[in-house]
Amino acid sequence: MSQDLLNIARERAERYLTEIDARRVFPDEAAMTGLEEFEEIFPEQGTTGGQVLELLDRSGAPATVASAGRRYFGFVVGGTLPVTVGANWLATAWDQVASSKVTSPVMDKIEQVTSGWLLDVLDLPRESVVGYVTGATMATFTALAAARHKLLARQGWDVEARGLFGAPEIKVVVSDEVHVTVLKALSLLGFGKERVVRVPTDANGAMDISRLPELDAMTIICVQAGNVNSGAFDPAGAICDRAAPVGAWVHVDGAFGLWARASKELKHLTAGVEKADSWATDGHKWLNTPYDAGVVICRDQQSLYNAMSVSAAYLREIDSAAQNYMPEFSKRARGVEIWAALKFLGRKGVDELVTGCCHRAGVFARGLEELGLTIQNSVVLNQVVVSWDSPEKTEALMQAVQKEGTCWFGPTVWKGKAAFRISVSSWKTTEEDIQLSLQAIKQCMVAVIEETQ
Numbered sequence: 373m374s375q376d377l378l379n380i381a382r383e384r385a386e387r388y389l390t391e392i393d394a395r396r397v398f399p400d401e402a403a404m405t406g407l408e409e410f411e412e413i414f415p416e417q418g419t420t421g422g423q424v425l426e427l428l429d430r431s432g433a434p435a436t437v438a439s440a441g442r443r444y445f446g447f448v449v450g451g452t453l454p455v456t457v458g459a460n461w462l463a464t465a466w467d468q469v470a471s472s473k474v475t476s477p478v479m480d481k482i483e484q485v486t487s488g489w490l491l492d493v494l495d496l497p498r499e500s501v502v503g504y505v506t507g508a509t510m511a512t513f514t515a516l517a518a519a520r521h522k523l524l525a526r527q528g529w530d531v532e533a534r535g536l537f538g539a540p541e542i543k544v545v546v547s548d549e550v551h552v553t554v555l556k557a558l559s560l561l562g563f564g565k566e567r568v569v570r571v572p573t574d575a576n577g578a579m580d581i582s583r584l585p586e587l588d589a590m591t592i593i594c595v596q597a598g599n600v601n602s603g604a605f606d607p608a609g610a611i612c613d614r615a616a617p618v619g620a621w622v623h624v625d626g627a628f629g630l631w632a633r634a635s636k637e638l639k640h641l642t643a644g645v646e647k648a649d650s651w652a653t654d655g656h657k658w659l660n661t662p663y664d665a666g667v668v669i670c671r672d673q674q675s676l677y678n679a680m681s682v683s684a685a686y687l688r689e690i691d692s693a694a695q696n697y698m699p700e701f702s703k704r705a706r707g708v709e710i711w712a713a714l715k716f717l718g719r720k721g722v723d724e725l726v727t728g729c730c731h732r733a734g735v736f737a738r739g740l741e742e743l744g745l746t747i748q749n750s751v752v753l754n755q756v757v758v759s760w761d762s763p764e765k766t767e768a769l770m771q772a773v774q775k776e777g778t779c780w781f782g783p784t785v786w787k788g789k790a791a792f793r794i795s796v797s798s799w800k801t802t803e804e805d806i807q808l809s810l811q812a813i814k815q816c817m818v819a820v821i822e823e824t825q
């Protein structure tokens with residue numbers, strides 16, 4: 373019975389992934405209308421598993437965004453390597469509580485091995501602790517909880533016991549271009565989104581080191597490896613050199629950009645990042661794993677442990693488990709897709725994935741320029757910021773492309789100007805996809821000109 377259902381799910385998922393590149397990237401009106409099928413009152417009687425899956429596939433699948441396909445360039449969204457989908461299915465069938473050796477020996481082992489591989493491929497301090505969380509937002513939250521612990525403990529303040537009321541003040545420094553999720557993590561930790569010192573950035577959105585405020589032992593500074601718009605890197609090495617002697621904590625938001633460290637050609641962009649105290653990254657962006665694959669890396673194991681650990685009589689047997697380093701208590705077998713991706717790709721494959729996306733972003737940018745569009749950023753990574761002659765035309769073009777359906781990208785504001793943003797992050801995207809997208813953009817430009825005349 374359950375075998376039948378799993379076969380049905382496999383067949384439907386396989387068909388979805390086979391057909392994905394022949395369909396529109398964003399669902400059409402008919403698909404959106406089909407979602408009304410889900411609007412039913414809570415049924416008194418259940419139904420068969422087959423019917424549940426049938427409804428999901430029939431009415432749900434057409435209304436998905438084809439982010440697992442070749443030509444989705446919105447936000448920073450990778451696809452999923454098939455092996456990571458397979459690993460996810462298997463591990464879901466296992467249904468492990470991946471919190472400790474007692475609850476899951478296999479996940480304890482796999483996450484341990486994956487942690488070593490991550491420190492290797494990202495070339496970060498090998499003594500660091502690695503943890504698996506939902507995404508870079510939670511990774512930053514986790515790392516900054518460790519930072520908060522360390523800075524306050526040095527002042528004799530036990531923040532886990534006493535909270536922040538009356539605590540010595542911590543200064544938080546971020547860039548003008550800080551990702552909104554870092555601010556969210558800061559607010560969740562009681563630091564406040566607005567109580568931060570913002571450092572101005574250069575033309576490509578990297579922190580201007582000459583404008584850095586004084587750092588001291590009560591400072592947390594959040595730097596960025598990969599600006600969400602431009603892909604720029606803050607000068608992490610120089611910042612760490614200023615922070616280390618005074619005891620300030622440096623955290624790196626490297627949600628996607630940290631993976632540049634896996635590329636021989638691009639690693640230089642991240643120089644000095646390894647001197648930081650903590651790092652946040654994702655598997656679900658550039659490593660192309662399914663979602664829920666955030667990674668926190670923290671050099672100071674003890675501070676993370678002190679910030680996160682729990683104890684209770686019934687937890688006696690799992691006292692030194694992963695549970696004591698992570699914000700979640702129960703967690704799914706999260707590290708397994710990252711392990712599968714790294715095992716499948718190897719060092720060479722990860723390098724090719726990351727470097728290849730950047731090459732294709734370069735091809736995209738040159739093609740867009742040839743069409744008469746303006747590239748607003750210096751394309752150092754996989755991100756391209758684009759505008760047309762006026763904010764109105766930029767917006768009209770982006771909307772026309774979204775409607776046309778060959779590819780998809782979204783809006784942004786770059787240095788005060790309306791723009792759209794292209795991110796090449798999928799293992800699936802080929803140069804042919806870039807050319808197809810350029811052709812579609814060209815047609816949309818003609819249509820926008822005709823409409824505005």
Ligand SMILES: Cc1ncc(COP(=O)(O)O)c(C=O)c1O
Binds near residue numbers: 507509510626628
């Ligand atoms: C630079 C940067 N930091 C943090 C995040 C947050 O990551 P997540 O959505 O995995 O929490 C993102 C992307 O969404 C990002 O691009």
